[in-house]
Amino acid sequence: MGNPGHVRTFDRIAPVYDARYGRGCAPAHELALDAVTAAGVSPGVLLDVGCGTGRLLALARVRWPNARLLGVDPAPRMVAVAARQAPLAGTAVAAAEALPLGDASVDVVVSTTSFGHWADQRAxxxxxxxxxxxxxxxxxxxxPPPGPVTRLSLWLTRRLPRLRHADVMVALASGAGLRATRCGPAAGFLVTVVTRPG
Structure with missing residues (x-):
């Protein structure tokens, strides 16, 4: 699964992804890890959905050295890079819509700058x-969703991710049986924190 066009794009750029985009992704990784800490959930098992090159997994290893870290991404070449950059994490080729894990098996799920590329965000x-x-x-x-000029540029280059506003993120989470505890802007990103009731 996964958006086939996006998977091909990320496979093609996997070898140079960090050099081109790593600096721009670093704040998103830090925001995600800080949000995990603020949520007060101990990440015995942490899953990174859309793990890309594994940089977040490597950072998570420093914060939580005893956690079991897992990463999935639908782009095989990105997963290969992640396996090299975060060798102590378990990595697999998989899309968000079909996670290769058992029910109620993970304490924390993170996703940074990949949600807009999920083929079916509800699923x-x-x-x-x-x-x-x-x-x-x-x-x-x-x-956050881009303005009209950027949106047109992304559409013309066929790179238009489905980026959502906060109210839509909250509704999507609720529809999946999750409770949004935080959803708002931070450092140029939209940060959504959800919990599974129970």
Missing amino acids: GLAEVARVLRPGGAGVVVEH
């Missing part, structure tokens, strides 16, 4: 709800 959030343990937390850090 992906339903999977997040399925794998989260009751009381577990999810954090999505994504770019």
